[in-house]
Amino acid sequence: MKYPEILSIEQVLSQLDSFDAIIDARSPGEFALDHLPGAINAPVLDDEQRIRVGTMYKQIGAFEAKKVGAALVAKNIAKHIEELWLEQPREWRPLVYCWRGGNRSGSMAHILAKIGWPVVQLDGGYKAFRQEVNAALEQAPALQFKVVCGTTGSGKSRLLEVLAAQGAQVLDLEQLAAHRGSVLGHLPSQPQPSQKAFETRIWDALRRFDPARPVFVEAESKKVGNLRVPAALMDAMRASDCIALTLSRANRVRLLMEDYEHFLVSPQTLNAQLEHLAQLHGREKITHWQAMSQAGQMPELVDELLEQHYDPAYLRSIDRNFVKYAQALPLSLEDIDDAAFAAAAQQLRTA
Numbered sequence: 001m002k003y004p005e006i007l008s009i010e011q012v013l014s015q016l017d018s019f020d021a022i023i024d025a026r027s028p029g030e031f032a033l034d035h036l037p038g039a040i041n042a043p044v045l046d047d048e049q050r051i052r053v054g055t056m057y058k059q060i061g062a063f064e065a066k067k068v069g070a071a072l073v074a075k076n077i078a079k080h081i082e083e084l085w086l087e088q089p090r091e092w093r094p095l096v097y098c099w100r101g102g103n104r105s106g107s108m109a110h111i112l113a114k115i116g117w118p119v120v121q122l123d124g125g126y127k128a129f130r131q132e133v134n135a136a137l138e139q140a141p142a143l144q145f146k147v148v149c150g151t152t153g154s155g156k157s158r159l160l161e162v163l164a165a166q167g168a169q170v171l172d173l174e175q176l177a178a179h180r181g182s183v184l185g186h187l188p189s190q191p192q193p194s195q196k197a198f199e200t201r202i203w204d205a206l207r208r209f210d211p212a213r214p215v216f217v218e219a220e221s222k223k224v225g226n227l228r229v230p231a232a233l234m235d236a237m238r239a240s241d242c243i244a245l246t247l248s249r250a251n252r253v254r255l256l257m258e259d260y261e262h263f264l265v266s267p268q269t270l271n272a273q274l275e276h277l278a279q280l281h282g283r284e285k286i287t288h289w290q291a292m293s294q295a296g297q298m299p300e301l302v303d304e305l306l307e308q309h310y311d312p313a314y315l316r317s318i319d320r321n322f323v324k325y326a327q328a329l330p331l332s333l334e335d336i337d338d339a340a341f342a343a344a345a346q347q348l349r350t351a
Contacts, residue, residue: 004096004109004121009128012095012120019120021085021094025104026126034196036097036129037204042080044073044104073107081111090116097122097129130196133203137230141206145171145237146348149219149318149325150245152310153252153302155333155341156218157259159245162345163216169209171217176201179225180259198227206233216348219322238321242328243348247336253302255336260302267293277309 016022022039024031027050031041045053049072056065085092094112096119098104109121122128148156157174164170174180177198178190193201209215217237222229247255271290278286285308292301318325329351333340 001118003113003117004106004119006102006121006123008123009132012122013132016095018093019095020088020092023094023096023105023108024126025096025098025108030099030126033194034130034200035126036095037200040084042084042108044076044098044108045069046076049076073104077108077111080108081115085112088117091118093118093120095120095122097125100125100127133200136203136206137199138232140232140236141209142211143206143209143236144211144214145240146214146216147219147237147240147242147322148216148245149242149322149328150247151252151314152306153256153259154245154247155255155336156245158255158336158341159333159344159348160216160218162341163348166342166345166349168345168349169213169215171202171205171209171215173202173218173220173224173229176205177224177227179227192225192227195227199230202230202233219318221317221321239323242322242325243331244325244328245331245333245344247333249303249306251333251336252306253299256302256306257298258336267296281309 016037022036024035024039024041025044026035026041027043027045027047028041029047031039031043035041049069053065053069053072056068085094094117096105096109096112098106102121102123102125105121105125109119112119148159150156157172157180160170160172164172176193178192192198219237219242220229220234222231222234270293274286274289274293289301289304292298292304329348331344331347333344
């Protein structure tokens, strides 16, 4: 076999999980927007260098730009070999890709192959991968979804976590989107991924599921924070069997106080988010809720938000959007402790 071996996206995807490393040779900025699952970023040109060389191409000429670019690429690849791969054995088999043309990944793959590693280069690069993801997400997944429905604070996300821990198949869209799904769902310590990265995470999760087993997923709207759920996936979810999860309002308040603890230490952050509800509830109501937040009346505020905002919105949308909700399997949580969620998850897995 002659290396580097250049494979199509179809050939690469059939063995994606078998590579010892997946190396993205693009710049850090390109990598941050999206990349192949499990990839590491080992740029042959960083963002500043890429701009510099590209500007030289336009303003001076290709030959001068290629000389400068080649020197930078050689230095960067040498640095990656010394810092990342010097201890790798002869059998180490990495996949290398860049944006599309293969110049950046080709440079790296050539040097790695000359060392003696059986390196593979992705023909068409990230662009070919992106086309594959787009095409896959345009099709309805051939999976049996079980949609966990329930009012805000009823424990849907926690139930999914426990189901996954017990070995069930779970598609946790809020986890993939780094958002809890509501106007207050932003996670302060974790920014949301790009739309493309969100779609890649969904694609990667879907491809790993066994079609013979159910996939549990939370009832979501079309957007999770700023990110859109692919239309074909949303249509499949809305046509699937449902589970009606219920929890007393007192326990829902307790659960939300735990899940949104960051608002307890920063009423200003909460009040800024409440501004998004002004168009629905009017300035007087928002000012009232903000005053409660500032005064530390958090349990009372959460209770009012459930009664006056979240529950009415849920009741308006659930029957309209999830066509099998009227025949949903009822599931009641008696508490929010670990035992209650474990029992509920076990009940669903054996239902």
